[in-house]
Amino acid sequence: xxxxxxLLLLVGLLFAILYTLFSLIGFALGLREIYFYxxxxxxxxxxxxIQYLIGPKVVEISMxxxxxxxxxxxxxxxxxxxxxxxxxxxxxxxxxxxxxxxNAFAFGRTKRDARVCVTKGLLNLLNEKELRAVLxxxxxxxxxKDVFVITMLSVIPTICYMIYVSFFWSxxxxxxxxxxxxxxxxxxxxxxxxxxxxxxxxxxxxREYYADYGSVELGNKPNWLATAxxxxxxxxxxxxxxxxxxxxxxxxxxxxDPANAVNEISELKQVDLNxxxxxxxxxxxxxxxxxxxxxxxxxxxELLSSHPSTLKRIKALSNLVQ
Numbered sequence: 001x002x003x004x005x006x007l008l009l010l011v012g013l014l015f016a017i018l019y020t021l022f023s024l025i026g027f028a029l030g031l032r033e034i035y036f037y038x039x040x041x042x043x044x045x046x047x048x049x050i051q052y053l054i055g056p057k058v059v060e061i062s063m064x065x066x067x068x069x070x071x072x073x074x075x076x077x078x079x080x081x082x083x084x085x086x087x088x089x090x091x092x093x094x095x096x097x098x099x100x101x102x103n104a105f106a107f108g109r110t111k112r113d114a115r116v117c118v119t120k121g122l123l124n125l126l127n128e129k130e131l132r133a134v135l136x137x138x139x140x141x142x143x144x145k146d147v148f149v150i151t152m153l154s155v156i157p158t159i160c161y162m163i164y165v166s167f168f169w170s171x172x173x174x175x176x177x178x179x180x181x182x183x184x185x186x187x188x189x190x191x192x193x194x195x196x197x198x199x200x201x202x203x204x205x206x207r208e209y210y211a212d213y214g215s216v217e218l219g220n221k222p223n224w225l226a227t228a229x230x231x232x233x234x235x236x237x238x239x240x241x242x243x244x245x246x247x248x249x250x251x252x253x254x255x256x257d258p259a260n261a262v263n264e265i266s267e268l269k270q271v272d273l274n275x276x277x278x279x280x281x282x283x284x285x286x287x288x289x290x291x292x293x294x295x296x297x298x299x300x301x302e303l304l305s306s307h308p309s310t311l312k313r314i315k316a317l318s319n320l321v322q
Contacts, residue, residue, distance in 0.1 A: 010203050014156050017192055021160065025185055047158060052109060052151055059107045062250050064098035065117050076123075079132050080116055083139045086218045092116045092142060096123070101243055102235035105253035106138035107147055114142040125235050126228055133215050133225035134255060140214025146207045150252075153200050160193035204252060204306040209316055222317040226279040229256060229310050230268060234277075236261035252306040260301055267298055267311045279314065281321055288318040 059065070070077040077094055084091040092108065095117035102121035108114035116138050118131070126134065141147065168186025215225050236244070236258035244258050251257055270292055273283050292315050294302075302309045 006206055010199060010206070011153065014153060014196055014199055017196055018156050018159060021163065021189060021192055024188065025163070045155065055151075056107055056109065056113070056115070059105075059250060059253060060095075062247060063105070063117065063119075063253075065095040065115075066098065067093055067095045067115075075128070076118065076131075079128075079135055080139070083132070083136050083218055087139050087143045087214075089114070089139070089143050092139075096120060099243060099247065101239045101247070101258050102126075102232050103254045103256070103258060104134050104138055105250075105255065106141045107253055108142070109148075111142055111145070116142070121235060121239070122232075125231055129221070129224045130228040130231070133220040134228045136215030136218040136220045137211045137225065137255060139218065140211040141207070143214065144207070144210060146211065150200065150204055150207065153203055157193050157196040157200060160189050160196055163189040164193055198303065201304070201306050205302075205308045208306075208308055209313065212313055212317060213320070216317070216320050221281070222320045223279050223281050223284050226271075226284060226314045226317045229313060230272065230279050231277065232256050232258075233261045233264050233268060233310050237265055254307075256310055257305050257307040260305060260307075263298060263301060264310050267292075267294060267309070268314075270311065271314055284314075284318040284321045287315060288321065 068076070073094065073096065076096075080094050081091050089111050092106070092114035093116070095115055097105075097117050097119040099119045100121045101119055102125045104116070104118045104122055106114060106116050116135060118135070122131070122134070164186050166186070167182045167189060212225060216222055232255060236256070239258060239261075248259060251259060270290075271279055271283060271287055273286065292311055294309060294311065298309060298311075302312075
């Protein structure tokens with residue numbers, strides 16, 4: 001409930017920022033510029049719509065996705081089908097990525113167009129229960145239309161950036177008397193672009209927590225997903241750096257941020273008490289009673305990431321142990 005309330009407040013704040021920016025433009029330039037607002041909204045909408053249309057194909061190519069049949073991967077299909085039935089959504093297409101980075105992701109335009117994919121690196125790393133918990137997370141993303149929500153929210157930073165480019169750079173070459181006002185509006189729009197980009201990433205982090213809870217709601221135990229997240233961090237830390245850089249633009253789709261895995265390892269020592277590579281229920285119960293400690297660098301990295309700190313996610317999962 002608290003996550004949902006935070007997201008609603010965040011959406012309200014993002015649109016309030018956009019309204020304030022348009023009001024500033026109207027105050028500075030007058031209502032004669034109203035056509036500009038309409039143009040910016042239409043252009044931003046067209047750009048996002050194009051992204052929405054071609055997005056799945058871009059993900060397929062970037063992630064080296066191959067859709068697989070039930071004969072090829074019967075266990076994977078069985079788990080996806082069971083979780084989809086439990087979630088009340090159509091069974092997504094099932095794919096396997098050729099990437100060696102251990103991870104999973106979901107994408108698609110609608111629930112009926114959804115696809116769930118795992119990497120070969122993930123299949124080699126997790127047992128059946130952990131895999132089920134990870135797939136439950138991705139199915140939860142589909143159920144709550146997270147890709148669509150984040151795509152729509154990303155319109156606002158896009159508009160702010162377009163206004164910055166239009167106003168600031170035109171003021172440099174303009175001979176209008178109000179060129180100073182144009183430059184000020186452009187700089188304000190750029191500042192709001194930075195702020196709204198951070199807010200959209202914050203919204204993405206909220207959706208990750210929500211999907212973690214969704215996996216538990218689908219019948220997966222919190223320690224299954226906690227262990228999977230733990231293993232993903234260590235697996236990503238050992239992955240080829242060039243491969244991670246190649247898919248950097250797509251990491252928002254992943255279950256966790258593989259680029260930050262090396263930094264997260266030291267933080268996770270607070271969780272695995274017996275250092276056996278598995279987070280059991282007892283360790284989650286202990287964690288639920290303790291305060292976690294994040295380094296300053298990790299806090300900054302999280303602020304600039306679409307994913308929460310893995311340690312904080314496992315801490316949140318510890319509160320779900322019954």
